[in-house]
Amino acid sequence: MSAATATRRLVAVMVVAGVLAGVAVGCGGPSQPEPGFSRADAVVLVRCNVPDAELWIDERFVGQVSSLAGGVAVRPGRRRVEVRHHLHHTFYEQIELGTREQLTVDAVLVPVLP
Structure with missing residues (x-):
């Protein structure tokens, strides 16, 4: 067997071992929450008439509203929600x-006049 063939076989064995290890870890029981998140967190779902508007919570950018269909996990307590778009007035809500509360915020953005 040539050195190149042996190297290819070794790489193939390592790939298969890595895949099997990943499957074993994925089947290891209940998943743990991501670091920084708690099962006690609340969920905010934001709906908006401007799909590419940005969601900000407590002065921190979260993402585009259209990409957050499942909602956003936040710590319980008082939060400031902002929905921004450069062609519309910003929506604010406390x-x-x-x-573990779930809340839906309906943000209606009004276009800025020319």
């Missing part, structure tokens, strides 16, 4: 969330 919300109060309890442990």
Whole structure:
């Protein structure tokens, strides 16, 4: 067997071992929450008439509203929600969330006049 063939076989064995290890880890029981998140977190779902508007919570950028269909996990308590778009007036709302509470915010953005 040539050195190149041996190297290819070794790489193939390593790839298969890596895949099997990944499957074993994925089947290891209940998943843990991501670091920084808690099962006590609340969830905010934002709906907006401007799909490419940006969601900001407590002065921090979260993402485009259209990419957050499942909602956003936040710590319980008082939160400031902003929905921004450069061609529209910003929407603001103060919300109060309890442990594991789910809340939907309907943001209607009004176009800026020329």
